[in-house]
Amino acid sequence: MGGGYTSIVKKLLFGVETLLNEDFFKKREYYENIAEKIIFTGMIDEFYNYCFGELEYRSLKFEEEVLNIDNFQGVAVMNFTDIETPYTRIIEHKHFEFGNQNKTIITREYPKEWKKGDEPYYPINNKKNNNIYEKYKKLSEKDTNVIFGGRLGTYKYYDMDKIIEEALKVVENEKNKE
Incomplete structure (x- = not known):
């Protein structure tokens, strides 16, 4: 088996019309009426x-580097939690699936304060934000034609394996409603 999560997602979406790189809010009425x-x-x-206020998010800045060595860290992802290291993780891409090249590419991830217009990556789960989210969650339960998912839709941090598991549960729950 190969292909990682891409393979899983392709199989899940096989035969499903899927639109990518679309701004939902620019054509919201259209999207709300096509399915x-x-x-x-x-x-x-x-x-x-933002009817209950803005939730807070954390963003990221990425720094990529091509190194003239065949192996930098020996694993795909190394997390750094000490205060002295300015980045939170280093990703060495060749270790995900493909790799025995004689060069390697790494990406350093730096935390970045989020502001509106930036890419939101992670929720900031503190008491204030969780209370705001609970209001949105209650409101979302009335929207039976919308399924909220992912880190941003459920305002919860997920590792990749857990979000795939959660997505499969959501699909199963939807099938049981039919």
Whole structure:
């Protein structure tokens, strides 16, 4: 087996019309009328026009480097949690699947304070934000034609394996409603 998560997602979406690189909010009315259900993985607070206030997110800055060595760290992802290291992780791409090249590419991930317009990567789960999110969640339960998913739609941090597991549960729950 190979292909990682890409292979899994391709199989899940086989035969399903899928639109990518679209701005839901630029054509919201159109999208809300073309299907019985919408799977929304964007920011739940934006979906509801920030009616309960803005949730806070953390963003990231990426720095990529090609190194003239065949192996930098020996694993795909190395996390750094000490205060002295300015980045939170280094990704060495060749270790995901392909790799025995004589050069390697690494990406350093730096935390970045999020502001509106930046790419939101992670929720900031503190008491204030979790209370705001609970209001959005209650509101979302009334929207039976929208399924909120992912880190931004559920305002929860997920590792990749857990989000795939969660997505499969959501699909199973939807099938049971039929």
